[in-house]
């Protein structure tokens with residue numbers, strides 16, 4: 064059967080934002096206006112337990128017994144199928160955004176018009192840059208007191224470094240927010256009311272000045288600036304098309320269809336980021352946002368296909384997004400619940416039908432395609448086949464994990480993997496009661512399988528089970544979900560920071576391992592150079608031995624020894640990261656040399672070389688934002704400084720004050736308790752991992768002492 068809908072009529076998008084910016088409300092309105100759901104329930108109500116929203120997974124759990132954690136919903140707008148993957152807004156769940164970005168063709172970034180650019184938006188923006196996901200910015204909550212479009216746009220330009228193209232500007236703000244000027248169409252839209260079915264009137268831009276005056280000078284200034292803003296938009300967008308640009312400069316005229324094409328081209332290539340505004344809660348701007356998704360965000364494959372890689376991650380080719388190719392898909396989310404496993408996949412090429420067998424290329428295991436579920440959060444609709452560009456969930460796959468590639472078994476291909484950060488914090492986990500002893504490791508295994516930013520290990524010395532994650536909150540929520548979703552109760556020990564170690568400088572070192580005990584002895588000599596690498600470069604081994612001075616058969620033992628030894632560094636036993644180990648010379652003995660002898664020599668060489676290199680201890684640094692009343696700000700800042708933090712920005716957001724900066728994770732345990740008492744409960748904070756940084760030499764001993772307690 065041929066494809067029913069051309070690929071050009073698909074949009075796979077994500078909605079990403081800081082917590083509470085309005086993703087859920089916006090998604091709800093999208094569903095309402097596309098006719099998917101006939102009753103809108105406000106998240107205001109859900110959050111105090113009175114209503115339900117389509118994307119609220121707790122509600123789903125009750126309704127149909129399937130946990131849809133990051134709900135994917137689909138809607139149809141102007142004949143286009145829009146698949147929206149919602150992402151949770153919690154600070155420790157950057158990982159969710161990460162995995163959805165990997166499989167999306169475009170994203171809508173929602174901002175709170177009062178708060179502007181917030182730390183999590185910044186982190187997610189950088190991830191979207193990494194994955195080259197084209198974006199639209201939607202400045203929501205323009206109806207809130209303190210909404211400041213200019214501040215938000217400034218943040219988008221300066222903090223996110225985006226080439227923001229103002230496509231809309233608000234007409235009024237706070238309780239005077241009545242609509243927006245559409246600079247592309249050259250008209251203003253003025254809504255009759257806040258009602259969800261309210262109509263709007265289209266007024267030519269030139270008439271707006273006479274039609275409205277607001278209480279705020281800033282709001283009036285936007286209206287006065289409209290002609291200039293429109294000219295800026297035309298010049299920036301049409302510059303992408305030489306003929307259109309010349310026509311604009313010579314005659315002042317342009318073709319509206321070409322203008323939209325130019326904005327589309329700029330958005331798809333990442334040269335431009337259109338900025339829109341609205342109030343999802345007051346039902347203004349969501350239809351225009353949907354238009355922009357259709358007009359400017361790419362369809363699957365418009366920006367090229369997906370990279371195919373070899374086992375080491377080197378790109379070996381590209382799979383175009385088309386039905387006429389072997390089936391290839393990427394699993395981006397696995398959800399387990401009491402009814403089984405849902406494996407969410409993005410199909411890149413080919414057609415996959417119920418009953419097909421696929422190869423999980425990552426694990427070398429076959430998977431049968433049982434039921435296929437269309438992505439919707441409000442009910443479960445089974446479908447018989449999925450095609451290139453689709454997003455769906457397979458029911459009851461056995462071995463597939465997040466990030467795995469599924470392929471037609473006759474044409475296996477590994478698709479470019481998602482990048483997940485390594486955990487920065489760990490806790491020991493113990494069952495609360497005897498009943499939970501056996502169930503605990505199975506439950507933890509399920510949680511780890513579904514969340515690639517979690518790891519589980521058994522401590523060799525203490526025999527304790529250790530859970531590792533991206534922050535205190537991340538681990539707490541995991542333990543809590545294990546209780547609510549899987550009925551297993553566990554308690555957590557003291558959180559520990561995942562420090563790391565690194566070579567301080569390049570070192571050349573030779574080690575000779577020689578042992579003579581009666582009969583045959585052991586002999587191996589290695590000369591190695593260890594060089595510190597760029598952050599994120601990993602461990603690179605290179606064999607530069609010439610003339611067979613270390614026989615080939617011993618080289619794997621040397622590499623193996625480097626990799627194993629790097630797991631436990633010489634400062635305090637933390638993993639040694641980001642270095643290059645070059646084997647440059649060595650000696651062997653015909654009778655006494657063996658792989659084991661070379662392994663021992665390399666391990667000793669590594670240990671001594673790391674000590675000689677003036678090794679560094681690295682610690683995770685978190686990006687922190689605290690929002691509170693101005694009166695408390697001084698104390699908060701003083702405290703951040705005491706915690707070895709640095710302040711990057713402070714100021715006013717609406718009626719609240721905020722401070723942003725970087726703080727070492729090791730200083731931040733239990734911060735919530737401090738903040739509550741310091742602000743009499745009137746402070747909020749968000750904190751996410753940002754980078755690793757060297758611990759100042761003067762702090763190393765003190766920190767290690769603290770850790771040992």
Ligand SMILES: Nc1nc2c(ncn2[C@@H]2O[C@H](COP(=O)(O)OP(=O)(O)OP(=O)(O)O)[C@@H](O)[C@H]2O)c(=O)[nH]1
Nearest residue numbers: 082083084085086087088106107152204342343344
């Ligand atoms: N005034 C106003 N409030 C809004 C608007 N959009 C959302 N809200 C409110 O802001 C709060 C957060 O909205 P949500 O839609 O739940 O935000 P979210 O980003 O999905 O939040 P998380 O799922 O918790 O990350 C809710 O109380 C909404 O009713 C808006 O346009 N104007």
